[in-house]
Amino acid sequence: MYVSARADYALRAMLAVADAAGSTGDGGYGGGELVKAASLAERQDIPLSFLQSILLDLRRAGLLHSHRGTEGGYALTRPAAEISVGDVLRAVGGALTSVRGMPADRAGYHGVAAGLRDVWLAVDGAIALVVDRTTLADLLADRAAAS
Amino acid sequence: MYVSARADYALRAMLAVADAAGSTGDGGYGGGELVKAASLAERQDIPLSFLQSILLDLRRAGLLHSHRGTEGGYALTRPAAEISVGDVLRAVGGALTSVRGMPADRAGYHGVAAGLRDVWLAVDGAIALVVDRTTLADLLADRAAAS
């Protein structure tokens, strides 16, 4: 699996949003707790203008809610426990497994290589199992337990 | 997981070598059954000169044995049942999982994102389980069963 900078930043930003809002005690989910893009960029060392285009993807995917203006910012649309790592990856990246730039399920093998398609599908399923099982809340809890 | 053209071609070439030698009845493993690069290229629609650089990788990784000259060609160094898909992928591609171009185990997260590293390691393990369990012989057998 290849994790692009875009996907990596997206996850870190989502975690930072969940953490900032969650510190108020409502489990990371509350309409009033908006976090500014500049604050996220600073806390996770992400170039601001690049981050903004990523936040746009996340909003279009329905994972974030945004608000403009002086007291604007971003907030989760669902509790952190209901957002999985896979949700975020698919919001910015497309398919989890790709063969030569195309999704794994349209590979087009022939002859002796016909069995490869099933291997890629099995890999895709194995990855999905891991990333869909892990939620943002899990990752934040791990951190709290480790510190 | 991203499967590059190089990795895809490598697997198809290895399968073709195993199949060509295996048709003699010795299970795909015999020093005398050399397959020419041009023959592999034609059977799996791979650009010949590109294939040659891939075969070189496979030879350096110890998966193929080669012989020059008029009756030259390539053969497996081990029976097809002892070569896994993962062996081939690692021969041409490096790490199975990479984050921003670097191996998953040296990610360097801080703050709220610290838990991500464990996610990537879990993904890497899940992929390895699939590709190391599947051998070239398995794939050839699947094809025989399906036809």
Added chain:
DNA sequence: CAGTCTTCCTACCAACTAAGTAGGAATACT
């Protein structure tokens, strides 16, 4: 209503990687 803050959106640039090509040197057989 003017001013300020922030998100929103499009277009663009630079660097890198992947994919594929070309040409020749070394080796093995006849």
Added chain:
DNA sequence: AGTATTCCTACTTAGTTGGTAGGAAGACTG
């Protein structure tokens, strides 16, 4: 000697990724 084939290096080309610039649109304050 001649021919066939692997071997190896260097190069070209096209696409993607990572990142930047500059403004338009909306939201609050006074």
